[in-house]
Amino acid sequence: MRNDLDFAWPREGLRRVPYEIYTRDDIYAEERGRIFMGATWNYLCLEIELPYPGDYRASFVGDVPVVVTRGRDGAFHAFENRCLHRGATLCLKPGNGAALSCVYHNWSYDLTGKLTGVAFQKGVNGKGGMPPEFSIADRRIRPLRVESFAGLVFGTFSDVTPPIETYLGPEIAARIRRVMAKPIRLMGGVSQYLHSNWKIYADNLRDSYHASLLHLFYTTFKLNRLSQQGGIIVGGDGGNHVSYSKMLTDRQSADYDAADIRAQQDGFSLADPSLLKGRDEFGDGITLQILTVFPGFVLHQIQNSLAVRQILPKGLGETELNWTYFGFEDDDAAMKTIRLKQTNLVGPGGYVSMEDGAVVGFVQRALPGAAGDASIVEMGGAGATSQDTRVTEAAVRGFWQTYRERMGI
Ligand code: FES
Ligand SMILES: [Fe+2]
Known part of the structure; x- marks a missing residue:
């Protein structure tokens, strides 16, 4: 179907993402008005x-x-x-x-x-x-x-953007409150440049399918299990999401220790396993919660590493990613040490996050010649709703659903 941007989305709908969406200057320019300066927080x-x-x-x-x-x-x-x-x-x-x-x-x-x-x-x-x-x-x-919502300051250029809590949707608002539950303490931050269009990173964040496949830190140390409890919540009008899992319940912690022994037999083990010994500080056993708000906000809890990220387009193929790490005012000395150690998991050189920065560049690098082709987004079906598995691309489809609606394509 044609539209005023003369952009033809494939017939398969959300099951395909046309590569042209990352490479057209006119699309980049229109995103500024229709998305960032439009009715978004x-x-x-x-x-x-x-x-x-x-x-x-x-x-x-x-x-x-x-x-x-x-x-x-x-x-x-x-x-x-x-x-x-x-x-x-x-x-x-x-x-x-x-x-x-x-x-x-x-x-x-x-x-x-x-x-x-x-x-x-x-x-x-x-x-x-x-x-x-x-x-x-x-x-x-x-x-x-x-x-402001739970200590986070949001802005909008539009008069018609609904109140922030409505925009977030009840599930996402609850998951933000879950983390931002008490006064926080700033730990610091970093900024990195991603050599990709901003949407490739926005898509990567919602892609829970890659976690145990791309991130070798998890697989090398046998920390990621398909049996983990977890799922995807798609919120707002599709563009917001939460991916969550439980890694270190008591039973799984025992599994982990056993796995650690096997890993040592394989020749791989962490010289300092205390890196991953954290606390169940929210009392629900959830050890990973990646949360996004359309278009460019991220809140993460990875074990006891807490941070917000801000995704900022810097031209068609460059993106700045700002990380701000925090803990809580009432952290005791041991908790401060845990958070500092676990900060090694995230950021531009993080044991886990490093590959995300690389892989979005791998997608960008392969774009020349791709006009007319589209990526395949069919894991977990064709829908863009919450699922109790992470082996799905439902949240990716949710992002594109909201994106298309706002861009009118
Ligand atoms: S005073 Fe600001 S540009 Fe002249
Ligand atoms: Fe990742």
């Missing part, structure tokens, strides 16, 4: 990254630069990170103050993005300056609506 930062009134920092919505601030009253605000004068980036680094001043010609703004001052507005010695009819009143940088 985009993760901006953690509340705790702006703890005091007057704090501000730069962030992005897709590839659109924005500033996030905490006003004098403690409320969060966001607006485009582009000076009204000649378009310079306004906020270059995090800071605190009553105003933001542009480095180029010193126009200044309050914490809601309202213009408050123009340098040499009346000229010097009666000469030059802005024309008398130029008024700074009622000039403001385009704002975003901002809502």
